[in-house]
Amino acid sequence: MVRIIAGTRKGRVLATPTGGTTRPTADRVRQALFDVLAHAPWGGPPLLEDAHVLDAFAGTGALGLEALSRGAAHAVFFETDRPALAALRANIHACGWEERCHVYPRDVTNPPAARATPATLVFLDPPYHKGLPTKALEILTAKGWITPSAIAVIETGRDEPLPFTAEAESALPCAHTLLAERQHGAARLSIWQLASGAA
Template structure:
């Protein structure tokens, strides 16, 4: 697992042993950031100079990728001890200590926000309905800026009911589904069609 692009391109990232943490695969992360870079509803400005939240952070790969591509600050929320140790090691390996804030805790019961973030990554364990709970809790704690872009990775067949958001796009990648949403969206148009499974 490596950083795909930017100032830390090629930097290797560690992952904790066992199945408790499921890092986003390099190819899925690359597809996600390619989409963010080029989509008409996103673009480079969504990442560059952004305040980023990586909740259910695991290895920190999503937030560290955003930092490598020019984000101003990344905040990481993770509760698993083994994942926290690896996350801190990955931050140090990327020499991003000044732009990374690691917060031990549960994204469904987060601490008060250090900053309202315009780009939010949610990559929880599949099948536990954690994304809606996290969005509600993080929003109440002040982590999600008005109009923020939320990227959730969920299971392929997992329902995702977030009434206060606008679905911008969905992409299938094997067993995973990436869903990009705009916080606070109402009366959204139909999302882009989901392509066949990769």
């Protein structure tokens, strides 16, 4: 069972699609993540309050909806899997946030030009071991979906190289700053301050 952990929709149970194509971020992992975002020197209330967030590879939308519950103003979701899209839209409706959310049934690595205020906080939970985080961030920045200096939260496999490192297949020369890293079971979370002018 997946729930919103804190904020105005605390305890709201989120719909999840059947099958194994979607991997919702576990409640305990989201709790740990948002604890870091709330208490880190570079985070705190200004990071979420009235923020515009983007949830790439959104699945059920648990990350973006958690951010809205904790004070974000608006969320954009990208998802292509049909069962996941149905669950995502049901969750937005159950929260009463249709006016604060936009869902794009598009491949996040091939988005249209931005139609919303650029996000300052972006969540990426892609399929593991496919080098998708750097590719998605590069194109999202180029198309105006996220600010060049956004905070990016990336979930990868525990045994997968961190994005933007020499060990990562898709590493790009850049000056992105690793702010925090946590491991939870098979998942690794890394939080990055993106560098203006790099993707």
